[in-house]
Amino acid sequence: MKLGFDNDKYLQMQSSHIRERISHFDNKLYLEFGGKLFDDYHASRVLPGFQPDSKLRMLKQLADQAEIVIVISAEDIEKNKVRGDLGITYDKDVMRLISVYRQNGLFVGSVVITKYAGQESAHLFRNRLKKMGIQVYRHYVIPGYPANVPLIVSDEGYGKNEYIKTSRPLVVVTAPGPGSGKMAVCLSQLYQEHKRGIRAGYAKFETFPIWNLPLKHPVNLAYEAATADLNDINMIDPFHLEAYGKSTVNYNRDVEIFPVLNAMFQQIYGESPYKSPTDMGVNMAGNCICDDEACQEASRQEIIRRYYDSLGRFLAGACAEDEVYKIEMLMNQAGITVHDRPVVDAALKRAEETGAPAAALQLADGRMITGKTSNLLGACAALLLNALKELAGIDHACHVISPEAIEPIQILKTKYLGSRNPRLHTDEVLIALSVSAATDKNAQLALDQLPRLAGCQAHTSVMVGSVDKKQFKKLSIQATFEAKYENSPIFFKESGV
Structure with a gap:
């Protein structure tokens, strides 16, 4: 930052x-x-x-x-x-x-x-x-x-x-x-x-x-x-x-x-x-550049983000393979690989440990936060809650959203709205946190940390839905997503560029 x-x-x-x-x-x-x-x-x-x-x-x-x-x-x-x-x-x-x-x-x-x-x-x-x-x-x-x-x-x-x-x-x-x-x-x-x-x-x-x-x-x-x-x-x-x-x-x-x-x-x-x-x-x-190295590093991160974006678009059939290869060439010219983006290895390691989709976010001071998929929350939603609790100084064992409050939302999603996925997305978890903030000081404290996520880097071990992508964008979190679908073992290619 x-x-x-x-x-x-x-x-x-x-x-x-x-x-x-x-x-x-x-x-x-x-x-x-x-x-x-x-x-x-x-x-x-x-x-x-x-x-x-x-x-x-x-x-x-x-x-x-x-x-x-x-x-x-x-x-x-x-x-x-x-x-x-x-x-x-x-x-x-x-x-x-x-x-x-x-x-x-x-x-x-x-x-x-x-x-x-x-x-x-x-x-x-x-x-x-x-x-x-x-x-x-x-x-x-x-x-x-x-x-x-x-x-x-x-x-x-x-x-x-x-x-x-x-x-x-x-x-x-x-x-x-x-x-x-x-x-x-x-x-x-x-x-x-x-x-x-x-x-x-x-x-x-x-x-x-x-x-x-x-x-x-x-x-x-x-x-x-x-x-x-x-x-x-x-x-x-x-x-x-x-x-x-x-x-x-x-x-x-x-x-x-x-x-x-x-x-x-x-x-x-x-x-x-x-x-x-x-x-x-x-x-x-x-x-008007006052710190060239800061701009160089920010630009290297942008090239990697563009690479992941192209990988995702190619996986979805929205661009040609040549676009991906061109950005690979630019990464070679810049002397970087995806491993120069710290959140990438952190997210992939967490996914390997849990055997399920995971996500990682790096705070402004360098602290690395991860989130895993659970029965209640998707990886992005868990990551968001963990980051807000870390910024607020709240013990991670402390619930800022009661599990009992999450259950009715899951019932609404699956029983009445036809969703097959009961886990909460990022927008749903923020609404639940806002409701909890009315009666829970810790929930309000966590909610107050949202502006501090702007500019943070994030990565997920799989492609995520449009809801989570839009929420990251609204929060100004600069996120990348592994070119792999959650329910498919197929990667577009190895992330070793």
Whole structure:
């Protein structure tokens, strides 16, 4: 739980750097905003001290200068594309984003529907937004994009798109997810603004990879692990190296598209304002690391967590085996195995001792807590209770939930709700603990320890149900799960990587 990132310095430095970039142009900057704006939990895990809403807080410092443009692809609306982390469609997420930004005092100027070709679903969504008083613009598919630069940068290309009317110096272009068309919207606006005599600028804000950390730094390797499903690859920016003789890190898609972007800039301006993809970025996160070793260790743990996540997804048929192999390669590059995650061996040892599923959790001070499966509690529920009692200084022989109180819940589950498993899950055990807290001081004391579980590491010897996974997430416990079903002896593979 050691801090490695100075969040206050980041907020000040990042907002100042964006203001400085705005001044390079005619007081108009289109900022392509990648990643999650107000719930960046990956960044908070690999840069301990980084707050998940840091980027939102940084933008709030620029609220008087900034407006937000949200981009969504008509194709994603048409096929009801879903955000994997939230389980909602992209069009619903646009509505959610508008609400969140406005609640935080940020001005949402408009929504742009890209790849518009008269799709009925996109047309209905457009009408819905307009009825809510939200300005909506349509951008169209351009034949030969992005290679046919002469056509793209012309009145038959970007010129056919509807011009987005903006009123503030900083235009933050964001989207529900990748592939929405943020970059194309920014470049289209540069062309449209140039026709109107305004020399607007473009910049890109991506937190990862961090350009001024080494290529194989664990923080950057953790980004590759996080995007293993997209097959993003970190690489030295060859354009930056050639222009300045300095090694900086970017990722393959930006490096591959830069010659095309450069040609577009030259077509619009007569010259390009940037010599490399790195030049386009405005990310200051690398300058705000205050304890590099803490960030390295946090990132090594994140790579192992991503590995276990991929193993579980492969077991469920949700990803290809190549994704698992890629993260194995990253673990080799980082010089780590699953045994560098202490809770793994602790959970597996406890499972071997008891002959049943078990779980382990490491507290902030390094103490290791385990939980075993019993007739009353599942391994995760037992682990949670044991951890709370340990933090509260309550003897483990002391019952904070009476067995007599658990029995009626088991009867409810099996007799009336049709469950075959009488053991309590984590959510049920917390409800039972809350009920006990009304009359038992020890139960209340244990309940009061819940916030102290945030950031703790945990591991289970088998895959667990969605209820326990969600509860760990709500408590901010960073958990991994062995790729093995409770009722099957089959592992995906040995955990010896």
